Amino acid sequence: MTHLPNLQKNDVEIHDLIIKEEERQRKSIRLIPSENYVSKAVLEATGSVLTNKYSEGYAHKRYYEGQINIDKIEELAVSRAKELFGCEHANVQPYSGSPANMAAYFALSDIGDNIMGLSLPHGGHLTHGWKVNFSGRLYHSYQYTVDAETGLINYDKVHEMAKEHKPKIIFAGATAYPREYNFEKFGEIAKDVGAYFVADIAHINGLIVAGVHPDPVPFADVVTSTSHKAIRGPRGGFILCKEEHAKAIDRAVFPTLQGGPHNHTTAAIAVCFKEAMTEEFKEYARQVVKNAKKLADELNKRGYKLVTGGTDNHLVLIDMIGSKDMPGKIAAKALDKAGIVTNYNTIPWDKRKPFDPSGVRTGTPAITSRGMKEDEMVKIADWMDQVLCNPEDENLQKNIKKQVEDLCDNFPAPGLD
């Protein structure tokens, strides 16, 4: 268990809750596809004295003195981003994925412009133009959907819609899309209608650097991302772009939207990028996809209906209504009691409401960080099936939770002692 003596002395309530959360993360099978385990090195940078420093501006153009070390840290993070993704310009200051997207809007468009993105219930993100989000409130948002039959993006329809609405920006990227994006196609569509193309790679950042998902950098004007999720960095964000947009992106992040960068996060992002350059990380990302495909196969075999029938990436979206006539929420809550943590989620063309949807979303980044492989996917699918066949059986849940904990003991999680 992590030793936090000063925290224990100054604030025992927070200390105890952190220790309990560490236990929860250690003892459960975490299948939420946006979550992961960061390394001890990333945790150390995040918890460092860099949080004490103010650095508004960019390296060598700051509004505060005392930047001798901070400038070097930010330059390292930026140069590693450029090397890792092969892009012309990088900004590592966005506080998270949503602020990174907001910066893309401010850099490339004016409030009131037409924009296009994948609809939230079809797997898109709030910031891609959903009505309650700033992006749906400040812009005229036209939302494309996935095909009702296949669950796939229909590029011809996206193109038609783009011709009709002449958006300033077209967003591609998702939180619940289990297949590959054709970023090249999006780039062509955007070019044809005079739009900018923004690729949001928040979920699949780690797969792209390992070459197991197509790379948007050659085709997108701007690429936005979280620094957490599959790439296994701290909670934060970054933006990659072509040189022609560099000034506009930097100005949008600071001073338009943010003040001082979170230097402890910048340092941890630099550490994450260094780790992501290793062969070990590439092997990890390949295994993430192999594990997701195996989990999907095993669920298919047990009669589960998956959105698009399977997966090409890290994510498996189960249609629980289609599989067992069971709402996603009941399924996710039963699984959680058995130590298997997922989230309930809409499926495309869901007839149920977003807070009580038809699907359960699962993914393999976190369990693969623990070293789990195909054999463990068989076990996990089997446990999931047992729980979902008897969602009220609390004894069964307890019994499986014990087996889950035994499995977790054999697969120590990075970052946890």
Ligand SMILES: *Cc1c(COP(=O)(O)O)cnc(C)c1O
């Ligand atoms: C997670 C995610 C974001 C937002 O990230 P936050 O850090 O939660 O603000 C943006 N876009 C996509 C596609 C995401 O999956």
